[in-house]
Amino acid sequence: MTRRRPDTLAEFTEWAGERYADHPALRFKGPAGAEGGGWDSVSYAELREVVRETGRVLIGGLGVAAGDRVAILSETRPAWTYAHFAAFAAGAVVVPVYPTAGDEELAWVLGDSGASVVICENADRAARVEGVRGGLPALRHVVRMDALRHPGRPGTLDAPLASAPLAELLDRCAAVRADDTAEIVYTSGTTGPPKGCLLTHGNIGAVLDANLDLIEGGPGDRTYLYLPLAHLLAQLIEFTTVLHGSELCYFGGRIEDVVAELAEVRPTHLPSVPRLFEKIHSVVLSLAESEEGGRERFTEAVRIGVLAAEGRLPEELKGAYEDADQRLYSLVRAAFGGRLRWALTGAAPIAPQTLDFLRACGIAVFEGYGMTESGGAISINHPGAVRYGTVGRPIAGCEVRIGEDGEVLARGPMVFPGYYGNERATGETLDADGWLHTGDLGALDEDGYLTITGRKKDLIITSSGKNLTPSQVELAVQQSRFVSHTVLVGDRRPYPVALITLDADEVAGWATRTGHDPADRDAVRTLVQEAVDTANAQVSRPARIRAFAVLDEDFTVDSGVLTPTLKVRRKAVVERYAEVIEALYATG
Numbered sequence: 001m002t003r004r005r006p007d008t009l010a011e012f013t014e015w016a017g018e019r020y021a022d023h024p025a026l027r028f029k030g031p032a033g034a035e036g037g038g039w040d041s042v043s044y045a046e047l048r049e050v051v052r053e054t055g056r057v058l059i060g061g062l063g064v065a066a067g068d069r070v071a072i073l074s075e076t077r078p079a080w081t082y083a084h085f086a087a088f089a090a091g092a093v094v095v096p097v098y099p100t101a102g103d104e105e106l107a108w109v110l111g112d113s114g115a116s117v118v119i120c121e122n123a124d125r126a127a128r129v130e131g132v133r134g135g136l137p138a139l140r141h142v143v144r145m146d147a148l149r150h151p152g153r154p155g156t157l158d159a160p161l162a163s164a165p166l167a168e169l170l171d172r173c174a175a176v177r178a179d180d181t182a183e184i185v186y187t188s189g190t191t192g193p194p195k196g197c198l199l200t201h202g203n204i205g206a207v208l209d210a211n212l213d214l215i216e217g218g219p220g221d222r223t224y225l226y227l228p229l230a231h232l233l234a235q236l237i238e239f240t241t242v243l244h245g246s247e248l249c250y251f252g253g254r255i256e257d258v259v260a261e262l263a264e265v266r267p268t269h270l271p272s273v274p275r276l277f278e279k280i281h282s283v284v285l286s287l288a289e290s291e292e293g294g295r296e297r298f299t300e301a302v303r304i305g306v307l308a309a310e311g312r313l314p315e316e317l318k319g320a321y322e323d324a325d326q327r328l329y330s331l332v333r334a335a336f337g338g339r340l341r342w343a344l345t346g347a348a349p350i351a352p353q354t355l356d357f358l359r360a361c362g363i364a365v366f367e368g369y370g371m372t373e374s375g376g377a378i379s380i381n382h383p384g385a386v387r388y389g390t391v392g393r394p395i396a397g398c399e400v401r402i403g404e405d406g407e408v409l410a411r412g413p414m415v416f417p418g419y420y421g422n423e424r425a426t427g428e429t430l431d432a433d434g435w436l437h438t439g440d441l442g443a444l445d446e447d448g449y450l451t452i453t454g455r456k457k458d459l460i461i462t463s464s465g466k467n468l469t470p471s472q473v474e475l476a477v478q479q480s481r482f483v484s485h486t487v488l489v490g491d492r493r494p495y496p497v498a499l500i501t502l503d504a505d506e507v508a509g510w511a512t513r514t515g516h517d518p519a520d521r522d523a524v525r526t527l528v529q530e531a532v533d534t535a536n537a538q539v540s541r542p543a544r545i546r547a548f549a550v551l552d553e554d555f556t557v558d559s560g561v562l563t564p565t566l567k568v569r570r571k572a573v574v575e576r577y578a579e580v581i582e583a584l585y586a587t588g
Helices: 009-020 044-060 076-091 103-113 123-135 166-175 200-210 232-244 255-265 273-289 295-308 317-335 350-362 425-427 470-477 504-516 521-536 570-577 578-587
Strands: 024-029 037-042 069-073 093-097 117-120 141-144 182-184 196-200 222-226 248-249 269-274 342-345 365-369 399-402 407-411 436-444 450-455 483-489 498-502 545-551
Touching: 009 044, 009 076, 009 141, 009 166, 009 200, 009 232, 024 044, 024 076, 024 232, 024 578, 044 166, 069 076, 069 103, 069 123, 076 093, 076 166, 076 232, 103 182, 103 196, 103 232, 117 123, 123 141, 166 545, 182 200, 196 200, 200 365, 200 504, 222 232, 222 255, 222 295, 232 269, 255 273, 269 273, 273 295, 273 342, 273 350, 273 504, 273 545, 295 317, 295 350, 350 365, 350 578, 399 436, 425 436, 470 483, 470 498, 470 521, 483 570, 498 504, 498 521, 498 578, 521 545, 545 578, 570 578
Parallel strands: 024 248, 069 093, 069 117, 093 182, 117 141, 222 248, 222 269, 269 342, 342 365, 498 545
Antiparallel strands: 024 037, 182 196, 399 407, 407 436, 436 450, 483 498
16 A cells, blocks of 8 residues: 555655645745735745754754654744644644633643743744743743744744754654654643643544545645644644645635635635634525525525435426526635635534535535544544534544443544543543543434534533433524524523524624614514524423523633633633523523
């Protein structure tokens, strides 16, 4: 069998530089990713050189030894990738840090990991690290990425810094082994301080081996990346793109520009969280509803498009399909750049109607499932095997079974060895037989497709003893485009109630179309009531929402109620809105 990848992440850019040389590797906005410029790029040969230069500075200028922890604090940008692969090549252990982390979390991650070097995106990030440095005795150097330059120019970090000989870097690179720790990735857990997941080069390699043949790609393909590289999913995309010799395109830094940049970049591959796809669905639906009879035409177009996608389009509907393709499908494909053939969504459930809408337009979105502790992947839908409504079949080498209590358990070479310095947490997550207890509830169907039904710790047990899975109801409410977040509350209570936040853009658009005042609370509440009624009709009587509150603010990472990966911190929500919850039960 042809060797598909290097044995370790340390060798990736050497391997790719030799194979893909002049093919474009990275594409970004402006010189070195600066705002305001056009799109620039570097080749695989140039990527190898800048990684070499950076790795030599890490060793010679910053004294990074094999096994030292090197933290990276930055938004998604090319310099992240340079630092990432350079640290691997130097034999270091990478510690990704979310740029949204507060000072307390920042200090915890750097201190718990024992990071000796922090590479920061700019002076502001470096100042934040300096602000907590007093409690970090292991930290020796705080350096900025700002001086990372185009390949061939001197000083890829804060010059002047010494550089080790290239031979020393290459020796370090060759000495890394598959069972060496590659990263300590801190989970953005919804409770307690983040835990550091130890991931070896072999753990990540097992995931890449399982997925390379499922995700077709090669030179000439482009992957657009706006997800945070501090998250393992984005890193897996980075690694896969390099192995394919494709081009990794970084967003310009403003989330508001993502849709416009998709049209400019014209990617073939797009990893995303559901929110982007759902937002595009909502925008198109809103435009359709602005015309008389538009909602009905839109619904029919989606129905016809799904029939075509499934190969079940009857002859008498071919004319209607061609008309819908001209009016709708082709415009949506153009919004994604017109070349998109593979899109991945994960981290949260995606609304079924959004998947149907995109399928109808000729855009296949595949759901996957994994966690940091599993090397980022457990199961995935892909072009060769897809079942909508599931998160796919387990990837090659990964065993999955459902425990007696409904918990999803996974085992295989991608499963991590444990949490850094936390034997108790490791013992709670990994059993003696090597099974990873994911904390998720799920089911396997007769064909091996996995469905996730909720989180074990989120299970609500009412005062009457009814067990409720909140995610089912919450997702049903959030199918309304006017709703941003829904949190079901009801543990040890007589019945469930809900806290609901609004999608401000959708409400504003509705107000413009209908002549309502978006501040008209009664009218807005009527919109939400319709979403709640629709959701209640889909669930059992004990799970139905008896009362709800529409909050004046949406959930954000900065407010502490969302994790950096946009998962809801339920405990934080319940604490923050305790008075609102009590009022719901007092009047219910």
